Amino acid sequence: MGHIILHVSDDTLKDMTNDYQPYQTKTPQHAVFQAKKNGVTITAYRSKKVMFQGQNPELEADRWQSTKTQASTKKTVNQHDYMPDESLYGQNTIGSDETGTGDYFGPMTVCSCYVTKDQIALLKELGVKDSKNLNDETIQTLAKTILQLEIPYSLVILHNEKYNRLQKKGWSQGKMKTMLHHTAITKLLKKITPIKPDGIIIDQFATPNVYIKHLQSERKTLPVGTYFVTKAESHAISVACASILARYSFVKEMDKLSKKAGFTLPKGASSKVDQAASYLVKKQGYDSLNHFAKTHFKNTEKIAAYLRK
Template identity: 30%
Template sequence: MGAPLHSYTVELTEDQARALERYCREHGFEFREVPYARFGAFGRDVNVVCYRSGKAVVQGRGTREFVQYVLEPEILKEARLGYELELQPELKLPRVGIDESGKGDLFGPLCVAAVYVNESVVRAWQESGIRDSKRVGSEAAVRELARQIRSTPGCAWEVVVIGNAAYNRCWREMGNVNRLLAWGHARALENLLERGDRLEPFPVRVISDQFASDPRLLDQARMRRGRSLELVQRHRAESDPAVAGASLLAREAFLDRLGRMSRRWGVQLPRGAGPEARAALRELVQRHGPQVCAEVAKLHFRTVAEVLAELGHAVPETGGATGGGARREAREQAGGEPDLFGRAGGDGGG
């Protein structure tokens, strides 16, 4: 029957989406509202969510059976499961995917991962469940998938962590989150390509989500080695296994650092930037003073100024390097700070 499959994503036409909804209604699925979804249908051992974009996600222990006996023969009218590489030959190309974690979180660093894959790596991942970290429901699942990525022969990776102090100084120098993000992507890519003898065959392209309205931002940030690759920026880039792998390693690194910071400062630091984060920031300032914000938070978030004003404080100065020094400091940190695995990067064969 094949290895366990707990999640499957497919793009549907309008007619296919209507047919899938009709099938679920006729077969006793419970319908519930799901944000941004055309419909959400929930069965005993499989759930189906069809988004307005046309993407459909099948999840649950009955995923494989639903895909093989319902989705493929009745909706898609073709067999795809297990044939992704044959249907999309570009997935066989050696390439690097880049993604980040922490950009929208008040607390914690900005973590950027670059992951190299080739045909053998993608084949090994075909039914592993490796997917965009935003679609993984628990920290334990993120860590398990990240472990699978690191243990895959032929895979190589690099994780760049820009801690909050360096992040705040870089943001002050650059004045724009997307510029800082472009630099982080370029740095992770360059660090990975520096280990070219472990990338076989050598990558021909790098794929990233289009995070800035001006796609030239990342192109201009690329460094010497990175400029040798074709750059592909697109929305929903995490549909590519290389980018999905990068999203998981970046998220794992972020979760690890956030946990360390929570233990160090004695306050549980939540993800995101909502009410829980606001309450945690207030507690931190009351315990440790306003300067703690520069060590644990992203100072340009409006919440920082609001909470500090409520407590009678000003936003602390970031201090330190300016005029290019902040980027040099971050570059040294990115190249020298070991990641979670005890080194700046890795490969499955090592």
């Protein structure tokens, strides 16, 4: 069994933590996380050293080796170049956000919304804010209000069958999110043509360097005037609108899947989800998971234990 050790930057360590989240196992002492993917065990330490162990550790290490090399030899991609001036939040912007990434059941949904500066005050008055702080009933009400206001938007849904196919092809969840955001934003830019937004704000889930790298791997480029903001939905109303519509769509898709399953599928990735998944397998077989779930999540491995009870 071979091993490779990399010393990574803070940004790369954050990206790795997010990227390997679905594959994480029990974290050893003094480690940030431990994960297992493609037969390779990845252990990230607080010292920012990351060890890759397995028969072919280069399968995973090479992904981050190139990121590390690029970061050390190129200085064209700088986080600060993609952070907006706060005045942009009061301008005409496209906001983009996603949901469903941490849920075992259900698709990933990404929405982009175009909000003008003249609409910001009204949307705030109506209670538009981060969907994570709203229950499903309130999200439904606000989503219908946003739609009635005819705010331009673009919604992209990655259903489970295609998600699982891309994951087996080697796409990380980060790359999937990148391409979904890019698709939604591109469609919306075409929809509002000839209008050009003052800026495009993406709720940050990866560093600009990694996001751009994902785009380049599919021969796509970042639109001019794109910015990445952590917790952007609490700063930009356009992102808050996108957050609400993305969540509204996700809830509707979950309702559809629940009808097909014959019972209510729980959200998230908790032990309740494990129980629900085992019940679903009893009713419809293991193959059904490809339609209902993100099969590479650890929940799939836990089903067998529940079936033995």
